[in-house]
Amino acid sequence: MSPAKDSAVVLPQTRKQRKRFKRKVKIRVKRKTQKVEKLKDRENVTPLVKKYWLQRYDLFSKYDVGIRMDEEGWFSVTPEEIAALQASRCSGAGVIIDAFAGVGGNAIQFAQVCHHVIAIDIDPKKIELAFHNAKIYGVEDYIDFIVGDFFQLAPSLKGDAVFLSPPWGGPSYKAKENYTLDLLKPKDGHSLFQVAQEITPNIIMYLPRNIDMLQASELSWLSSPPLDMEIEENFVRGRSKGITLYFGNIVLQSL
Known part of the structure; x- marks a missing residue:
């Protein structure tokens, strides 16, 4: 007996069609999950760091892979492009000491080109957070993460170079027409530099773009004879973000 004209004949899907359907479903679910995660991430961004969230890929190119930051981290981490440039000066070096590691932006970049990093x-x-972020970049095994006060630890530290990016005092630093070294935290820039000098003359110091350049240049005279020094203005997308000072052998050559 032939089937009725209004009846439907459902043909079984081929294995290839079933796989394709499942793959499409998985892609939709993944995209929906990513969208929800991004919305949650954005909801957790406070008004203070909203503009930094918009620049998140400048801070960490792998932000979407799972980078984590606290509120202070948003406005204190060195943009990745600048951190990579600073690290390139120490390519091949044995040990780099990151005195104020924060959420790990600089330590990660140093670990990619140096043998070892001490992140404090x-x-x-x-x-x-720094350890977690280092895992995202696959460099956690090249970094020793230490909870402690750099000033107390310094006498026992040995390294080929010291990186100094002390707190600038929050976003309000921009309001200063002439940012002086005494505004750095937790101690003034002169004291900080002298402590680092006891470890090595090879120092990289990342400072606000409105730093008092005369004061900055005087740091080289804290050593006898004066250290070689280089001043570099750092830009991201054409905008000035900070000033990097290089001292010692890294002014002229890699370590």
Whole structure:
């Protein structure tokens, strides 16, 4: 007996068609999950760091892979492009000391071109975040993460170069027409530089773009004879972000 004209004959899907359908479903679910995660991420961004969130890929190119930051990290981490440039000066070096590691932006870049990094921060939460972020970049095995005060640890530290990016005092630093070294935290820039000098003359110091350049240049005279020094203005997307000072052998050559 032939089937009725209004009846439907459902043909079984081929294996290839079923796989294709499942793949499409997985892609939709993945995209929906990513969208939800991004919305949650954006909801957790406070008004203070909203504009930094918009620049998140300048801070970490792998931000979407799972980078984590606290509020201070948003406005204190060195943009990745600048951190990579600073690290390139130490390519091949043995040990780099990152005195104020924060959420790990600079330590990660140093670890990609140097043999080993000592990342120090007095805040346990920041060290936890720095370790997590280093895992995202696959360099956690090349970094020793230490919770502690750089000034107390310095006498026992040995390294080929010291990187100094102390807190600038938050976003309000921009309001200063002439940012002086005494505004740095937790100690003034002169004291900080002298402590680093006891470890090595090879120092990289990242400072605000409105730093008092006369004061900055005087740092080289804290050593006898004066250290070689180089001043570099750093830009991201054509906008000035900071000033990097290089001292010692890294002014002229890689370590």
